[in-house]
Amino acid sequence: MSAYNDSNADLLTIELNLLLEGIFLKYGYDFRNYSKAHIRRRVLTRLGLSNIGTVSELQGKVLSDPDFFRDFLADLSINVTEMFRDPEFYRSFRENIVPKLKTYTYFKVWHAGCATGEEVYSLAILLQEEGLLDRCQFYATDFNRKVLEIAKEGVYQKADMELYERNYRLSGGKGKLSDYYSSMYGSVMLNKELSSRIVFADHNLVTDGVFAEVNLVMCRNVLIYFDKILQNKVLNLLSESLVPTGFLCLGTKESLKFSMVENQFITLDDQQKIFKKKLNV
């Protein structure tokens, strides 16, 4: 495991902090309030893969070589997701949110931190099945342009579809997932009509402001990578982006508990972390 061990663990902490500070100063991406254990793991993995001895050496490359930095950015971001991840969440969404959305003639959805887009298309499929997709303006954002490109393409591995089919069934899907994609070689391509209402855009939750005023915010499994301070800051941003009585959907292991916006919301599903913004906030 590289040049770092028990005896120079403190040195590693210092070098990691300098690296994150450098990235912020040079490129504007701010990872300084990310989970340190997560960052350390990703950085040490990168050292091993790129055969780089120390974090200081890595820092030199990152700061002097924008192409290298772009690849390294992918190491630091969270790109693992699946279609209909947590099927119970989508079940609850149909039950708790859909009836309300059906009373709107037009509404806006913001999926913040959409990564490679699997969950964006999952929600689009759900809205389609409920006859709501046509009434919806759907924004999907991420700070990582590489993953946004993948999300825009809507092309995924065929090998993953078995799991996605199962998730879809468990989520209360009304048809077959295969109704929504066409297969080609080892890949599948999601139907273009799903993305007709979706705008994919570059937005950084940590450094950018309110993206739009929307009726529904999805931000799942993003906050878990942040420390308490940053969680609070981002929750505040998400709350500000919501209209009164708008919906907030977090990951199943994320919560408003002990956050500064806790009293701005009522809980619709405590297990699946679905909240509704109060009328008067």
Place this chain on the structure above:
Amino acid sequence: MYKAVVIGTSHGGLEALKLILPQLEKGFPLAVIVVLHIGDHNNDVFIRILNGLCSLPVKEAESNEAILPGHIYFAPPNYHLLVEDDLTFSLSTDEKLNYSRPSIDILFESAAWAYKRKLIAVILSGANSDGAHGMKTVKSFGGKTVIQNPCHAISPTMPRFALKIARPEIRLDLENIAGKLIELAYSKGAGH
């Protein structure tokens, strides 16, 4: 003094934990942090079972939660569990490691950085190789390493890999592990 015990196990793990954890009595001075591979199912049922059996409180670890002595924490299904240097938990949905999420290696490695020599790592019955490299890291940081005797484990693969890769100091039959943890917990051996 040690500060925490990390435990990794998969197949045969629940049986082993049901034997070990209830023997840790109120006032046990270490935090106990467990990765048990159970697939995507939710933890509620066995956490309830263990709470019925144990005198220490048993719960699922939460993001940013402060880790307390005398508590037993379980990694949530489908999330990796990491220990931060400020002794709080964080969760991640990163790629599976060793086909596993939560991965024992990821817990053990992060805990080794956070607790250094004040950590005890335990590998129990299990059907894959997860945990072996994490245990090696714990050992390299001066922590204590314990495996369940593979000959008597329901599933010997996991302790066997740990034995081969990490060369742990202590190998015990299941019924002697809790006693050893208690002995270590009250020893003055580790840490400075």
